[in-house]
Amino acid sequence: MSAFRLRPTVERRDAESIREALDACATPLPSVYGATDEADAALEPLMDRIGDASFILLGEASHGTSEYYLWRRRITERLIRERGFDFVAVEGDWPDCMRVNRFVRDEIDGAPEEVLKTFRRWPTWMWANEEIAGLMTALREINADRPKRRRVGFYGLDVYSLWDSLARIREYLKEYAPESLGTAEDAFACFGSEFGDEQGYARRTRWVPDSCEQAVLDLLAKTREATLRDGEHAFDAVQNALAARHAEEYYRTMTSPGPESWNVRDRHMTETLARLLDRHSDPAPGGRRAKAIVWEHNTHIGDARATDMARAGMVNVGQLSRDRFGAGDCVLVGFGSRRGSVIAGRKWGGPMERMPLPEAREESWEDLMHEAFDGEDRLLIFPDDDETAAPLHDRRGHRAVGVVYRPESERGNYVPSDLAARYDAFVYVDRTHALRPLHEEPVGKPDDVPETYPSGV
The missing domain is CATH 1.20.1440 (de novo design (two linked rop proteins))
Known part of the structure; x- marks a missing residue:
């Protein structure tokens, strides 16, 4: 996608044409808990789509889902090892993430789980979890073979601190x-x-x-x-x-x-993000421009202009990044699922709970994907040409679960979205599982984590 442009409003398309369009741009996705070589092979279409792009924004439909973290980790490792990406920037606070940065850059010792105890502000589970501990270990191993000036960083972009x-x-x-x-x-x-x-x-x-x-x-x-x-x-x-x-x-x-x-x-x-890019880029005339990987919720990384957020006067990181760094140099990857479980709280500051994620609302994007893919996981690469992509520009509900969540009243958790304009690619996991927090055991029924976890990660 060379530039974002609004599509004209069209009649709501029938579900069958949308399911066919979804199936046409999708490839099978194995379990993220399985073998590394299978996952790497399945990600090849995304790596091809990324090409030489310098800004990869990886979303999530909730802040408490294991598969989203694990797929982002796999994509992140490949981008760093194979494409020379320089840092990971996340929806976390700068001071807390700076300690993680020092760990992955081999500037402090200790176990990653101990380093993550620095995340004390609610919701602690967003970054103090076993999935992030695994990412930290992987980044530190990558940095072990690099000179200090070329070590990969980990930074917080948020504003709560x-x-x-x-x-x-x-x-x-x-x-x-x-x-x-x-x-x-x-x-x-x-x-x-x-x-x-x-x-x-x-x-x-x-x-x-x-x-x-x-x-x-x-x-x-x-x-x-x-x-x-x-x-x-x-x-x-x-x-x-x-x-x-x-x-x-x-x-x-x-x-x-x-x-x-x-x-x-x-x-x-x-x-x-722009300051980090300047810091990691070569300052010499014609020097190398740094490459960034961003981890944030879909509501931040999916272009706001393709949702009803624009009507409310809201902008977001995906929109601003396309405008500032060039849409052709940005790849926005959304994530979503139909059902499963999730970590969240019922009110701001409340106890974290392991909650059920109900089946997606009828005729939402997630529901149509479930039907189109027969309940299987898929990687979608949205086509650029208007004729092929036309059914994917329909405005339908797309689930967004925040850190505050009530499964019994989730009808308002859907953002009307032109999916193919909001993202360049999409990772669909039909059934997801709650991530594993480090600080304390969440309230709620224990999750049914797949037996293969965490082999191959």
């Missing part, structure tokens, strides 16, 4: 620029009793025009000034300052109606 990022900045200034420490203390003092309480700060700024925006902007300026004298830790310090600046804006706007807080978050993630 206001308090942790402020603490990291204060530590940095205390050690490297103590004369600027007062600016950090002013930022801490501004939040006062709301420090550590995002909801409390949001409520305060909603009713009283008294925000900490200027205090955080001053801290960003001081941090940038201080890092001019220090190259080793400068990038981390400035990124924490940027995360704090956009986190303050995010929390200040999250109680207001409209898309502003969502857009603050996705723009920050795209800006962070």
Whole structure:
């Protein structure tokens, strides 16, 4: 796809023509728990589609599904080993992911499970899980044979880390620029009793025009000034300052109606991705441009213009990446399933639970895939030509499960989507299983993990 363009609204197509179009662009996909050579062979059409692209965005239909993590790991390893990709950037917080980055780059020792204990903010299971521990081990092994400047990185793109990022900045200034420490203390003092309480700060700024925006902007300026004298830790310090600046804006706007807080978050993630690309690219004239792999939810990596998000004024990382880096250089890969189990919470901050994932809603994309593929897993590569792809541009429900989920009332968990415009490719797993968190045992019935797990991974 060379550029995104809106398709004209057409009559809703009949289910049979859509099933035929789905089957025509699909190839069999074995179990991700099986042999490595079978999985690698099945991924060849995706590797062909990726070609020389530099930005691969790998989605997921939920934050609590094992197969999505494991398929993304297989794709990621191949892109790094075979295509020279430079780093993985995920929907996680910068400070927490920096510790993972140091582990995979062989800068700190310890078991990956111990390193992942740094993820203490809810929902811990998103990154503190056995699937990510396996990825960390694989990346560290890859880096063992590389010079330091060419080691693969692991970074967090998200914007929730206001308090942790402020603490990291204060530590940095205390050690490297103590004369600027007062600016950090002013930022801490501004939040006062709301420090550590995002909801409390949001409520305060909603009713009283008294925000900490200027205090955080001053801290960003001081941090940038201080890092001019220090190259080793400068990038981390400035990124924490940027995360704090956009986190303050995010929390200040999250109680207001409209898309502003969502857009603050996705723009920050795209800006962070751009900074990482600059950092990993060769600065010499005509030097090599870095290559990035992004792991985020489908709602972030699937182009928002192909969904009803656009009507609400929302943008996302997939859309912004296509516009900023070039649609021809980006490959967006969605993921989905029809049924299974998932880790989630029934309310924000609530206990994580292992929940059933009900059968997909009738005539949703997942339901049509189940029928088209006779309940088998498939890899879909969407065609570029309008005539062949026309049935795949129908707008139908596409399931999106967040960290807060109630299986008994999931009807609202479907995003109307023009699937072939939203993604370039799609991984369909008919039945998925809940991932395995590290921090504590989730409430709920034990999952029926396939007997082959984790052989071949």
